Amino acid sequence: MQFRFDEEQEFFRSQVRDTVDRLIRPRVREIDEKDEFPRDLWEELGSLGYFGLRHEERWGGMEADTVTSMIFFEELARGSAGFFMSVTVQMLMGTYFIGRFGSDAIKERVLQPAIEGRKITCICFTEDQSGSDLAGCRTTATRDGDDWILTGTKQWITNGPIVDAATVMATTDPSAGLRGLSFFLVEEGMEGFAKGQRFHKLGTKGAPTGELVLDHVRVPADHHLGEETGRGLEYSTDILNQVRVMTGLAACSIADEAMKDAAGFARGRVAFGKPIAKYQLIREKFGRFWVKYEAARTFLYRVAWMIDQGMECRKEAMAAKWLASEMCLEAVDEATRIYAGNGFSMEYDAQRYFRDARFLLSGGGTHEVLVNFLGGQYLRGVT
């Protein structure tokens, strides 16, 4: 068994980190405070080719494996969490179905510009009454000749307020539950497609998030993204495994950055005659964090490796995402405690990590849904 990154992967990581340090990290506070999408940064990252990491070379992609793309996501999350959200939605979800099932005409019109950072994409699962419960999807797709008519409202759509091309989950057969789900491409300018309210969030600022309204939107047959209708769940499982690993690695990076900041503070902050880093109760926080961080990160990369091997890993992806996110939520809380009163101040970054980390609780599946499912699997003896 070999479990380490090779030299190529290590070099790739160092270069991504340098790019994030140079382009994104100097902008983190500005993005958070203004809560504005940094379009110039988006275009720059696109021009560097990162959006195409997972896609075919033919469309400007790199065809990188899962582990390599996860290294990118992990390093990207060391910058702005909001920008990370927008980028990962584009790279993993907003372009996934287009890249896998889109016609050449669609790829030329949507995928290639998206890879180059000239178009913004999103994916639409969530509605007002359903999120992790995919079977609760009420957006419908009805056949009309060769076309499809889409009707419904999607919510909590990252990149929604600025989107050019949305991949929308809809049911072609409401009575079929999970077996009635399919994905459709909806493009800006189509009649009946509108951007609704924009949501104001606690964290991940700079990633515009909102509502998309589909009022009898007519899309041509090739906008159905899949081999046949009703297989949406199967298709989305493939990408959700990657989304969960990616979310877990974001948790690792947010936690690590928060604790590194806190370590710097603890080394310099003197109380009762010595730096607080010398006190056991403070050291314990770092010790506990490091153990859990290492465990979660190792688990996540194992799942990334499983994806690359073509192994079934739905449960492992859920479990690793849960572990990493819980670790992160504890770490960002501990970081604010180390900062004490300063952790409550907007002048320090501790509060930003604390706010940003909250997205982990629902991104990639709520923890209640995930852990309930995993517990059920364990009790059935199928873990």
Added chain:
Amino acid sequence: MNICVLVKQVPDHEAIVRAAPDGSVEVEDRWVTNFFDEIAIEQALRIRDAHDGTLTAVAAGGARQVDALRRALAMGANAALHVSDPALDSGDALVVARALAAAIETLSPDLVLAGRVALDDEMGYVGPAVAHALAIPHVANVVALDVGDSALKADRLVEGGVETVEGPLPALVTATKGLCEPRVPKVMAVMKASRAKIDARDLASFGIEPPSPTMRIDGHEAPPSRPAVEMIQGTPDEQVRRLARILLDAVGGGS
């Protein structure tokens, strides 16, 4: 035009570096390509493109230096040359300079660029020493550079101003902040650079004997820790008196 650029991997500026009790230096395992070397690479790429030339990145030292060479390749250098030899382990800058000069000589460059200083030992020695070993002129601390077919014109920072110099090629130029802004490599180039095969060559392969070290490092010490900060208390009048007392004591003044 045939151009060489000297590169070095140095600790990340955020890496924790400390003097160990035995006099050695402990460095957190976080390394980056030297800031000034990246400026030199960028300038070399621009000159290469303007003159339809080739650019070879050259580094001397252990396996870590390969990452500096890969960085140069990712930015656009045509080739990389790694000089690796046990003689370089002494950390003697003159040995490193002689090794680099021996390697560069085999390439017969028209122009050699290097960073003004490496941000680890901050000696600023290797660039000029390489020029000396190659017996070519050098211009240090350059903020503007115009290279023709057989001569160069450079603006260099000097105390209180800028000095403009002209000279023949071949020459060696050390780059400093302000010369240009290094590009961020495209991911495709990063991937290609990560897979590039970079052979290590020892000094014997350049036909030279390993130079003897001329310098010995006896140890490293951390700077003395700063005394505790005193927050001056009291009424404004008392604070002024206390501050005046501290300042007078500091300069050895009277009462």
